[in-house]
Amino acid sequence: MYTKQHFSPLLLLLGSVVVFFLSACGGELATSSRPTPVAGRETPDVGASDDTDAQLAEAVAQLYEIQGHLITSQELRGRQQLPVASAHAAHPQSELFSLVKDDLAAAQPGSDTRLLERLQPLPEIVGDPGASTDEVRSAYEAAFAAIEEAAVVLAGEKLQEPAFLASVIIALLESTRREYRESIDNGTVVNLEEYQDAYGYLVVARRLFQHIADDVREDDVGEYFNVTEAFDRLGSLLPATASPPTPPADPALVSTEIKTIQAELAEIFGIGQRQQTPAEILAFTYDQLERAVAAYEAGNTDEAYELASAAYLDGFERLEKYLEAANYTDLVGALEVQFQQLRDKIEDGAPVDELRALQRDIEADLEKVAEALRLK
Secondary structure: OHHHHOOOHHHHHHHHHHHHHHHHHOOOOOOOOOOOOOOOOOOOOOOOOOHHHHHHHHHHHHHHHHHHHHHHHHHHHHOOOHHHHHHHHHHHHHHHHHHHHHHHHHHOOOHHHHHHHHHOOHHHHHHOOOOOHHHHHHHHHHHHHHHHHHHHHHHHHHHHOHHHHHHHHHHHHHHHHHHHHHHEEOOEEOOHHHHHHHHHHHHHHHHHHHOOHHHHHHHOHHHHHHHHHHHHHHHHHOOOOOOOOOOOOOHHHHHHHHHHHHHHHHHHHOOOOOOOOHHHHHHHHHHHHHHHHHHHHOOOHHHHHHHHHHHHHHHHHHHHHHHHHOOOHHHHHHHHHHHHHHHHHHHHOOOHHHHHHHHHHHHHHHHHHHHHOOOO
């Protein structure tokens, strides 16, 4: 289990990406000592849903986005796509460094400069066809090590806490969802770089999950398999760096898988959910259900699918444990089938009347939920 082994997630990622790059380029792994993380700032001993932790997780996620850009760049460099690899190596400076610069400088003066100094040479080296394998490898390794150091500076021992890493994964997956949505329009890739960004972020998120997988499995085997299967499905939807499959996956499907993972991790680690009562969750479920059907009626299929997914994943699914504890497993099963039917009908383009009829059936069963949990 990650928390027992006290490994640095970024250090493990560094090893993984270096091995991939060398195998792609035909190089050999040089023997060298791993960089020793510097002492990070002390962080308050609070839960992962605290505002301070949420902001810290967001900042660390931005560092992991830098990692994702460089993983994408490295894979493309290994495929000899030098101009695109160089462009991705430049993205961290132009898009992300400014977002973490002030936090790093405040946590440890000079740490922002050290990170920037390792990022700046990469685009030129990566884009140079005359650069040797060792030169390119060393440049990537230096950048990955600087990212690791920056993460430790920002988060310190928080990086060893499964709940904190889960918060980082949730934030990173949200960026994955956003980038993928921006890359696809009407079944066509309109921005390949955004797709590749999403791919890189997903690779990092998936590897990070391996460091908390044992904690998730120990908490709930069913939720563990839900998360791992959702990651597997995402991997098949975004299978390669260079280009997506033809046709590319519907952004609504990618969003649903991401929301599945986010909801499960939030449920397991209590992230951002502690203030919501069952009554509030039920009200949210009704709201998302109505909005989903209304969006479908207005012709916004993708939005309708996401809202329908949210009605289940962010809504009803969070009530299931209360219902099962009260022996209402049949009601849980019936609603799970109905919510799946709702998503299927949206995806299949069913008539609006069918969706409205199904909505009424779902709402009738949600009334039974309210009665079962004595929310009325």
